[in-house]
Amino acid sequence: MNKLILVKYAPEIFLKGLNRNKFEKKLRDNIKYVLRGVSYEFIVDQNRWFIKGDDLEEIISRVKKVFGVSEVCIVSQVEREFDIIKEEALRVLKEINPATFKVETKRANKEFPMNSMEVSRSIGGYILSQCEDVKVDVKKPELFLQIEIRDKAYVYEKKIKAVGGLPYGMNGSTMLMLSGGIDSPVAAYMMARRGVGVQCVYYHSHPYTSERAKEKVKDLAKIVSSYTGGVRLYVVPFTDIQMNIIEKCREDELTIIMRRFMMRIACALGEKVGVQSVTTGESIGQVASQTMESLICSDDCSDRPVFRPLVTMDKIDIMDIAHEIGTYETSILPYEDCCTIFVPKHPKTKPRLNEIRQSESVLEIEKLVEEAIDGMEVFDL
Numbered sequence: 001m002n003k004l005i006l007v008k009y010a011p012e013i014f015l016k017g018l019n020r021n022k023f024e025k026k027l028r029d030n031i032k033y034v035l036r037g038v039s040y041e042f043i044v045d046q047n048r049w050f051i052k053g054d055d056l057e058e059i060i061s062r063v064k065k066v067f068g069v070s071e072v073c074i075v076s077q078v079e080r081e082f083d084i085i086k087e088e089a090l091r092v093l094k095e096i097n098p099a100t101f102k103v104e105t106k107r108a109n110k111e112f113p114m115n116s117m118e119v120s121r122s123i124g125g126y127i128l129s130q131c132e133d134v135k136v137d138v139k140k141p142e143l144f145l146q147i148e149i150r151d152k153a154y155v156y157e158k159k160i161k162a163v164g165g166l167p168y169g170m171n172g173s174t175m176l177m178l179s180g181g182i183d184s185p186v187a188a189y190m191m192a193r194r195g196v197g198v199q200c201v202y203y204h205s206h207p208y209t210s211e212r213a214k215e216k217v218k219d220l221a222k223i224v225s226s227y228t229g230g231v232r233l234y235v236v237p238f239t240d241i242q243m244n245i246i247e248k249c250r251e252d253e254l255t256i257i258m259r260r261f262m263m264r265i266a267c268a269l270g271e272k273v274g275v276q277s278v279t280t281g282e283s284i285g286q287v288a289s290q291t292m293e294s295l296i297c298s299d300d301c302s303d304r305p306v307f308r309p310l311v312t313m314d315k316i317d318i319m320d321i322a323h324e325i326g327t328y329e330t331s332i333l334p335y336e337d338c339c340t341i342f343v344p345k346h347p348k349t350k351p352r353l354n355e356i357r358q359s360e361s362v363l364e365i366e367k368l369v370e371e372a373i374d375g376m377e378v379f380d381l
């Protein structure tokens with residue numbers, strides 16, 4: 001008997017038709033990438049993926065975080081012979097020692113002389129004859145004993161839920177506005193989970209925001225990169241823009257005009273580096289700049305799709321995900337953000353697009369955007 005890990009991928013990938021091969025290849029490449037440095041062997045048995053290795057726990061902890069993997073199972077591999085399969089099924093059952101069980105068999109290899117029903121029934125009967133206390137329960141068994149018959153035969157020992165989603169890098173790319181807060185790293189994770197390649201932009205208001213605030217954003221990007229296999233972070237100087245707005249525009253419109261600049265820069269940067277969309281960590285109604293009217297004003301400055309994966313979520317649920325993905329502790333470190341420094345006392349919550357366009361027309365918009373991009377720093381994390 002040989003213990004292996006069975007890697008199951010999201011059912012959505014099966015539905016990709018002619019593209020399925022591409023998704024599978026990408027997923028395999030991504031799995032190989034997270035397993036670098038670990039000794040393992042990748043085995044394919046009739047479309048099923050198995051991983052063999054010395055340290056199964058370590059392999060599981062890495063593979064279950066790969067987007068597109070829906071479940072990882074520990075299985076024992078035995079020869080395709082009924083008596084051997086039967087003994088292995090009994091061993092697994094005794095090890096788990098449930099009160100009730102049900103056997104389910106999948107026979108992918110039609111050369112095997114018994115059909116699935118016969119195998120399940122015979123093994124169920126054998127187990128009952130060997131164990132006194134256990135009972136069969138077909139509706140709600142404590143142990144669902146799964147057997148698969150392929151080139152070899154496999155008996156499932158344990159199933160572990162994996163992250164799901166789609167293989168990273170298969171669904172285009174997005175420029176994620178990454179602040180030091182709780183929300184935007186979660187937004188990055190959610191886009192990445194759907195297979196969208198993520199690059200990040202951070203607007204830095206030196207000297208009003210400190211070097212430590214920038215380091216914090218780099219730390220967050222680094223955590224995001226543990227899911228994506230690397231992230232590029234653009235740090236764009238934002239002070240000149242803010243100073244210009246403060247000097248020349250109405251105080252209650254500062255935030256919304258500032259957000260329009262953030263959007264313009266994210267799009268211009270996307271154009272420059274070949275990124276197709278923009279993502280933010282905004283959630284509807286969360287703060288003054290996240291009303292429907294404010295979102296209309298910022299989307300007005302975008303020439304590409306703007307994604308807000310958190311738009312319908314409550315803060316508490318966003319925080320739960322931040323805990324899960326490991327960004328929360330870093331996000332709550334108390335360094336200032338450029339938005340919090342220049343906050344108007346009474347920000348407009350229902351800005352009118354025409355009025356905002358009019359107000360900001362006194363600014364040299366294109367020049368400010370260009371200068372900001374010219375001054376950016378790039379970090380590969």
Ligand code: ATP
Nearest residue numbers: 177178179181182183184201202203280281282339
């Ligand atoms: P977060 O927790 O992500 O900071 P928030 O609730 O504090 O969000 P805002 O400060 O209004 O909300 O920011 C909304 C979104 O705008 C953020 O989620 C992020 O995508 C973007 N953003 C805000 N500040 C910056 C910044 N300095 N650099 C890059 N993006 C930013």
Ligand code: MG
Nearest residue numbers: 179181337339
């Ligand atoms: Mg913020």
